[in-house]
Amino acid sequence: MTALEASDTQGLVATSFSHLTCAAYEFLRVENRESARTWLTRVIGQVTPAVKDDKPRALNLALSCPGLQAIGLDQDTLGSFPPAFLDGMTSARRTRILGDHGPNEPGNWVWGGPANPVHVLLLMYGENEAERDRQLEEWTPGPGAGLKVVTTLLAGRQPNSQEHFGFADGVGQPTFDSTTKTRQQSRTGHATQLEPGEFVLGYENQYGYRSLTPTVAAERDPGNTLPASAAGKERHDLGLNGSYLVFRQLAQDVTTFWEHVTQAAGALWPNDPDGPTRLAAKFVGRWPSGAPLALHPARDPFNGQAQPNPENDFGYAETDPHGHCCPVGSHIRRSNPRDSLGPTPEQARKSANRHRLLRRGRLYGTKSADVRIRDGKERGLLFICLNADIERQFEFVQQTWINNPVFAGLYDEADPLIGNQAACSGRFTMQADPLRLRTPNLASFVQVRGGGYFFLPGLRALSFLVQPPLVTGP
Amino acid sequence: MTSTILTFTAEVDPRRRGELDQVLAGLRESLRLPDQPPFGGMRSLHFASVTVFDTPNFPSRLVFEHNFDGELEPYLEELVGAAAFWIHRLFSCATDYRAPSDSSQTEIRNYLKAHVLRPAAYHIGNVGRSVTRIHRETGLREDLEGKIDSLGRSERPATSEAGYAFVRQEMERAGKYGWVTQESHLRQTPEEKSAPRRRLWLTAGVLLLGLVALLFLFPRATGGTIVLLVVVLLLHEALERPMKPTELSPDHARRLAEHEDHLVQNHLASMTVVKPSPFRRVLLRIVLWAANLVARTSTDGTLSGIPSIHFAHWVLLDQGRRLLFLSNFDGSWENYLDDFIDKASPGLTGIWSNTVGFPRTWLLAAFGGSRDGVAFKAFARQHQVPADVWYSAYPTLTVKQIDNQSTLREGLAAPPSGQQLSAWLRCW
Numbered sequence: 001m002t003a004l005e006a007s008d009t010q011g012l013v014a015t016s017f018s019h020l021t022c023a024a025y026e027f028l029r030v031e032n033r034e035s036a037r038t039w040l041t042r043v044i045g046q047v048t049p050a051v052k053d054d055k056p057r058a059l060n061l062a063l064s065c066p067g068l069q070a071i072g073l074d075q076d077t078l079g080s081f082p083p084a085f086l087d088g089m090t091s092a093r094r095t096r097i098l099g100d101h102g103p104n105e106p107g108n109w110v111w112g113g114p115a116n117p118v119h120v121l122l123l124m125y126g127e128n129e130a131e132r133d134r135q136l137e138e139w140t141p142g143p144g145a146g147l148k149v150v151t152t153l154l155a156g157r158q159p160n161s162q163e164h165f166g167f168a169d170g171v172g173q174p175t176f177d178s179t180t181k182t183r184q185q186s187r188t189g190h191a192t193q194l195e196p197g198e199f200v201l202g203y204e205n206q207y208g209y210r211s212l213t214p215t216v217a218a219e220r221d222p223g224n225t226l227p228a229s230a231a232g233k234e235r236h237d238l239g240l241n242g243s244y245l246v247f248r249q250l251a252q253d254v255t256t257f258w259e260h261v262t263q264a265a266g267a268l269w270p271n272d273p274d275g276p277t278r279l280a281a282k283f284v285g286r287w288p289s290g291a292p293l294a295l296h297p298a299r300d301p302f303n304g305q306a307q308p309n310p311e312n313d314f315g316y317a318e319t320d321p322h323g324h325c326c327p328v329g330s331h332i333r334r335s336n337p338r339d340s341l342g343p344t345p346e347q348a349r350k351s352a353n354r355h356r357l358l359r360r361g362r363l364y365g366t367k368s369a370d371v372r373i374r375d376g377k378e379r380g381l382l383f384i385c386l387n388a389d390i391e392r393q394f395e396f397v398q399q400t401w402i403n404n405p406v407f408a409g410l411y412d413e414a415d416p417l418i419g420n421q422a423a424c425s426g427r428f429t430m431q432a433d434p435l436r437l438r439t440p441n442l443a444s445f446v447q448v449r450g451g452g453y454f455f456l457p458g459l460r461a462l463s464f465l466v467q468p469p470l471v472t473g474p
Numbered sequence: 475m476t477s478t479i480l481t482f483t484a485e486v487d488p489r490r491r492g493e494l495d496q497v498l499a500g501l502r503e504s505l506r507l508p509d510q511p512p513f514g515g516m517r518s519l520h521f522a523s524v525t526v527f528d529t530p531n532f533p534s535r536l537v538f539e540h541n542f543d544g545e546l547e548p549y550l551e552e553l554v555g556a557a558a559f560w561i562h563r564l565f566s567c568a569t570d571y572r573a574p575s576d577s578s579q580t581e582i583r584n585y586l587k588a589h590v591l592r593p594a595a596y597h598i599g600n601v602g603r604s605v606t607r608i609h610r611e612t613g614l615r616e617d618l619e620g621k622i623d624s625l626g627r628s629e630r631p632a633t634s635e636a637g638y639a640f641v642r643q644e645m646e647r648a649g650k651y652g653w654v655t656q657e658s659h660l661r662q663t664p665e666e667k668s669a670p671r672r673r674l675w676l677t678a679g680v681l682l683l684g685l686v687a688l689l690f691l692f693p694r695a696t697g698g699t700i701v702l703l704v705v706v707l708l709l710h711e712a713l714e715r716p717m718k719p720t721e722l723s724p725d726h727a728r729r730l731a732e733h734e735d736h737l738v739q740n741h742l743a744s745m746t747v748v749k750p751s752p753f754r755r756v757l758l759r760i761v762l763w764a765a766n767l768v769a770r771t772s773t774d775g776t777l778s779g780i781p782s783i784h785f786a787h788w789v790l791l792d793q794g795r796r797l798l799f800l801s802n803f804d805g806s807w808e809n810y811l812d813d814f815i816d817k818a819s820p821g822l823t824g825i826w827s828n829t830v831g832f833p834r835t836w837l838l839a840a841f842g843g844s845r846d847g848v849a850f851k852a853f854a855r856q857h858q859v860p861a862d863v864w865y866s867a868y869p870t871l872t873v874k875q876i877d878n879q880s881t882l883r884e885g886l887a888a889p890p891s892g893q894q895l896s897a898w899l900r901c902w
């Protein structure tokens with residue numbers, strides 16, 4: 001396994017900066033090409049690489065396809081990017097793949113939609129609010145910078161690792177060599193070790209090959225800022241040490257979720273005080289503590305307390321092949337079916353591991369004080385993931401697993417937690433002995449508020465992209 | 475009931491290529507409504523498609539795909555009865571069509587019969603299930619699922635036996651499911667199920683024996699021939715030029731993508747050019763013949779572990795110079811191709827490595843080929859053509875679901891016991 005070239009890779013690839021507890025995501029639009037490049041040149045000097053340091057802050061930078069165009073990247077180079085990135089998240093085809101219909105339509109988005117496109121994404125992390133805000137102040141472009149702020153999303157201190165519905169999140173995270181997380185997780189036996197090429201361009205992936213990488217004609221890079229490409233010496237490699245970053249702002253309707261779960265559990269298991277938690281856990285596939293239902297079908301072994309290292313070393317083929325513990329259509333079984341889809345457990349796991357995501361998201365909004373009370377505040381997940389191939393990884397998971405109405409032989413169901421219920425029967429089946437249980441009329445609990453596909457370049461590639469004299473517009 | 479897979483193909487008259495597009499648009503429009511003519515009312519049609527292949531250096535070809543129940547003769551009767559209007563207009567754009575009008579059904583039938591192409595290799599996911607049976611079993615399942623859903627907490631059966639008794643009783647109470655027990659519920663007879671396997675082993679045995687005999691009788695000549703063939707193959711593989719993934723036309727890929735992901739099911743039509751050397755052309759025929767022997771043994775709905783193919787077939791055309799592949803499958807194109815790569819690499823590499831541009835392989839299918847996912851997907855996209863017209867008799871059902879429903883019905887016809895009873899109850 002090749003070691004990552006850490007000094008040329010942005011930090012987010014190797015770490016989620018969890019020691020920096022506050023984050024800000026600033027979305028910018030380029031207004032003036034030349035001044036924007038000058039401003040960006042200053043910013044990229046401060047970008048944090050994937051090298052361990054003890055600084056109280058970190059900064060990373062990603063660009064959308066319209067962003068690359070706006071700073072003047074030529075058509076020939078752009079054409080070497082993959083179709084999903086070129087299309088962006090809002091094209092008709094991508095909307096269909098992602099299931100962004102009805103209330104989730106890009107036309108309703110607060111950013112990233114057709115009416116409010118974004119070009120540059122600054123990811124800023126600080127050890128506390130003050131440090132984050134100092135960064136935010138420093139990197140908010142002033143007049144004359146040639147960029148305008150479209151929106152800024154703040155992610156505050158996370159009280160614990162539970163998301164807003166109350167369940168431990170970010171557990172089933174794959175790792176690849178040379179990240180600190182690997183060492184940490186391999187101690188506990190929790191790591192799904194994958195090839196770096198699944199997440200970083202220029203390395204071997206789970207197939208034993210390299211993913212396609214964007215390239216530049218050699219004559220556009222006379223200073224050899226970029227390394228030679230594997231495609232031949234007439235191209236230089238713009239993708240090396242880069243990744244594709246998927247951003248989705250997902251608002252969670254916590255009150256509706258618990259109202260629905262309480263009412264539906266009342267119909268399934270009348271007078272059972274644990275019913276609502278059990279039904280919600282069936283939706284998720286884990287208990288609030290993060291303990292998986294596949295291993296702990298009867299009750300939450302940690303009584304709802306989030307665990308620092310929730311159990312992740314399990315499969316379904318042996319312990320729960322039929323979904324009697326963890327329903328086949330539950331959220332975690334859809335988002336990573338592990339060894340359950342056949343034909344053999346080994347083959348199933350091999351296939352599933354070719355569609356994994358490196359999640360880097362954070363919560364936004366405050367925790368509900370009382371989930372029964374609608375406080376009118378927006379809260380949810382700022383979903384961020386990294387992958388080397390948007391079509392094969394993020395979109396595949398979304399289309400073939402999460403939104404698939406016939407996933408694993410089910411009939412017309414969607415993910416009970418994040419699926420669009422209006423697009424299917426709105427039922428959720430819980431396999432049971434002797435006959436399955438089913439709960440009808442699910443509501444959609446999550447709404448897409450914004451999103452986009454971004455390129456998170458390596459550091460050399462970043463400096464190439466903002467070099468003024470060498471990049472000329474079409 | 476056995477199913478038949480075939481295409482009717484004809485050369486398109488270049489002067490009428492534009493007119494053909496208009497006819498196709500009209501037919502597509504008339505298929506927007508389900509259960510409507512021409513195909514909607516047909517009893518024995520599973521899937522149909524019309525694709526026009528405008529490959530450079532070849533005349534344009536109209537390919538009319540049909541997956542149907544029973545034999546060709548009765549099917550032609552039904553097809554022409556239902557769709558003479560459209561068939562007449564479609565094939566009027568072919569170079570050799572002569573029927574005077576759409577009411578000359580005999581001429582149309584004869585024309586189609588003369589333009590049948592039978593597959594060199596094919597696969598059927600839900601063997602032995604007719605369209606009628608699939609529809610009936612869907613209705614039965616939906617009806618009884620509703621009964622299970624309406625059970626109150628205290629009414630839920632506690633044991634497997636009680637669960638079975640409940641479902642069975644609800645079926646009888648409905649009073650309209652006499653066919654469940656009265657008609658044969660088997661997908662295949664035991665003989666139908668075991669014969670292909672026997673044939674495969676027998677053939678393999680005979681071939682092996684023949685080879686051993688040759689090696690024994692003429693050790694040097696046989697050994698020499700084998701070495702020579704391997705060297706010839708390796709030489710071909712070293713000298714042939716694979717397509718680079720970057721050569722895939724983005725516009726073509728985008729046009730294809732626009733046609734996909736609308737339904738649970740999707741269609742794939744691909745036309746590749748067989749490598750020009752006689753060695754490759756003979757090799758392809760042998761591989762297809764072997765693939766077909768193996769595919770016949772599939773009785774559980776999967777092809778090389780791929781669980782999502784309703785019907786697929788390969789057919790050689792233009793005197794073996796081109797290879798056509800047509801498939802009706804479940805899920806997204808990405809998922810289908812990934813299944814090809816993850817589960818069926820050797821088989822499909824063995825076939826398509828004989829066509830121009832396939833990712834480089836070594837020793838036919840032993841190394842390389844479709845294992846390089848990026849290169850293989852680019853190759854597949856480049857040779858794919860969107861179908862102009864596509865019809866499915868049951869667009870919301872997967873192979874797996876159809877099998878599941880058959881299991882439910884079979885269990886109602888012949889009560890399962892023990893382990894099988896638990897498995898049966900899990901199908902709900």
